[in-house]
Amino acid sequence: MAAAAARETPGTTPGASTGAVAVVFATTPASRLTSGSVTLLDRLTAQLRMLSVRDVQVVARADDTGGGLADDLRAVAKAARAASGPVAVLYGDLVAHTDALAAVLEHPSRGSRALVATGAAGPLLPPVRTERGRIAVAGNSFHRVESPDATFRGVLQVGEDHLAGLADVAEELADLAQNRGLGRAGDSEVADLLLAGLVRAGIPVHAAPLGGLHCARASDQAAADAAVRRLAEVDERAARLRAAVKSDDGLFTTYCVSTWSPHLVRLAARLGMAPNAVTGVSVGLAVVAAIWFTAGERTAQIAGAVALLLSFVLDCVDGQLARYTRSFSPLGAWLDATFDRVKEYLVYAGLAIGYAASVPAGATGPGGIWALAVAAMLLQALRHMIDFSYAGSLADAAWSEERPPIPLSVASDLPGLDDPSPRRWGNGRGAPPGTVASRVVGLSRRLDLGTATRWAKKVVVLPIGERMALIAVTAAVFNARVTFIALLGWGAVALAYTLAGRVGRSLT
Incomplete structure (x- = not known):
């Protein structure tokens, strides 16, 4: 040899x-x-x-x-x-x-x-x-x-x-x-x-x-x-x-932002802008949008909606620019995730201030606007907490679960060992077929097979693109109270859907 x-x-x-x-x-x-x-x-x-x-x-x-x-x-x-x-x-x-x-x-x-x-x-x-x-x-x-x-x-x-x-x-x-x-x-x-x-x-x-x-x-x-x-x-x-453009983004981001944001990515790269600089401009536009929303007037509401949408576009551009230029950094990822929440909550505050200033009311503002704003913030924080805690629990399970490897010398000789389902790869504690949990997961996988149902799954969880579009449209056309009611209604459906999916997958 x-x-x-x-x-x-x-x-x-x-x-x-x-x-x-x-x-x-x-x-x-x-x-x-x-x-x-x-x-x-x-x-x-x-x-x-x-x-x-x-x-x-x-x-x-x-x-x-x-x-x-x-x-x-x-x-x-x-x-x-x-x-x-x-x-x-x-x-x-x-x-x-x-x-x-x-x-x-x-x-x-x-x-x-x-x-x-x-x-x-x-x-x-x-x-x-x-x-x-x-x-x-x-x-x-x-x-x-x-x-x-x-x-x-x-x-x-x-x-x-x-x-x-x-x-x-x-x-x-x-x-x-x-x-x-x-x-x-x-x-x-x-x-x-x-x-x-x-x-x-x-x-x-x-x-x-x-x-x-x-x-x-x-x-x-x-x-x-x-x-x-x-x-x-x-x-x-x-x-x-x-x-550099994500292939698994939400419906609004995919068809209304990512179709033209690469032009901005190319421009930013030619100007030598760093992804963190683009993040800073995005934050600045969100602050401008929040300030305009505090005026409570129709023209200011429309201007704030436009600034908010541009802020979201740049929020997409910073990640695309990082992937395009291969200039990744832990700080940039942390800033992007953190400022997404900061920008959103600043906009909530601006909308509530503008609505409360236009109509005299009690301690919670006209129509309970402050209560609605706080409820929307808490709901969004709860949704993110569930997402991050679930991701953490999966990582913990991967470290702690005892999963003996299949002997490589016999793996190709045994029928069915190419099936990575919990019955063959897990520890035997998964939910058996026919339970509610297994039906939930099975339904989710079947929905992935159709284009329309797959997009519907993405939309129902109210991702950030859909949230920004919802805030901008309702604020420009209606008012802050309608915005918060829409966020709470859609957000509650998204929370229930996410919880059902998380529980179902955890049990299987």
Whole structure:
């Protein structure tokens, strides 16, 4: 068996304490294919140095003989044990847009992610099935996938929190490979096997969609040349701009804001504006809107509504600009989330002040306007508390739940093990079929199948885009009392819907 050798590429910092470590497998002859005057391997390592990768470790062999899969997997385990940041696993024969690599390697979460794309599986394109943005099942020549909906494109990153699991999976797979327990799996499937092992071990791996970009492995020179031509056919900057717009936003945001906000993103980028600066302008417009609302006059109400909508547009632009320029920061994410609430409550106060000033009334203002304003604030705070506490409880459950991994040596031989449902992957405490909880979750999933019902689900929870539109329209056309009554009515329905869904999912 030929020995695998790891080397650091020029310009990297071996053993860097921060940043990602990339393990690139140049164990196939295709890695030495050329793209212009450079090999595919050199092209890929140059792209990695442009991103947030501090240490590029190339695994190669002195000859092209097979049998090195076990050594390759142990190289990954060694890198995972020594790393202090995310570890990425890639193939040296990849031909990809730099932004496609960045979708995995420069995501602000720095978590576990795999690059996927729609399309039929084939040679060097192993099938996967995704559920709610995560890899549910991953395949290769040893592990099958039932009802796949995407293919894995050879770029896998494992976050710092999951490095111990990566090392364990890699070592277990290496032992199996050494004992010929992985069937036909070969040394060109290292990342494919690791992805399947991570998913089967219960480690959450998010699916990073390829979008309009390209990323594929080359099998020969003709395939490499064709892949490079496909890269040139795509305007990578325009594709990055399209990818900066969230694909799962609410109805109002998707059709009334995101259809034109990319023009503002491009303008802000040309002006050199930072996302936090755009957030500051958004806050300023919200303050202006609140001040105009305090006047209580129709013209001022309309002006305030326009300023509020522009504030929301910029609230979308700051996140899109951060994704477009890849200028993420924890401070920016915190400021964005915090000021969303600040802006909304300032507007509530401005509306109440303007309405109360126009009509003399008692302690709670005309028509109980102050009571309505406080109730709207409390309802919105309660909704956000439920959302954040639920997300926290899921994270706690993921850490505390004992979920023994399926033995990789027998996983493909047992029927039905590709099914990640609670009956097979959980601890047996889920709600049995036929209960109210299971019916609620089943109904929710059926609603996702239809376009109209899926959008209805998004609208009923009153996301921020719909809230801002509701406030602006009712304030400009009617008055603050109508605004608060509408917010309370719709918000109560949204709260009940959210609670039912949270309880149902928790029980299943």
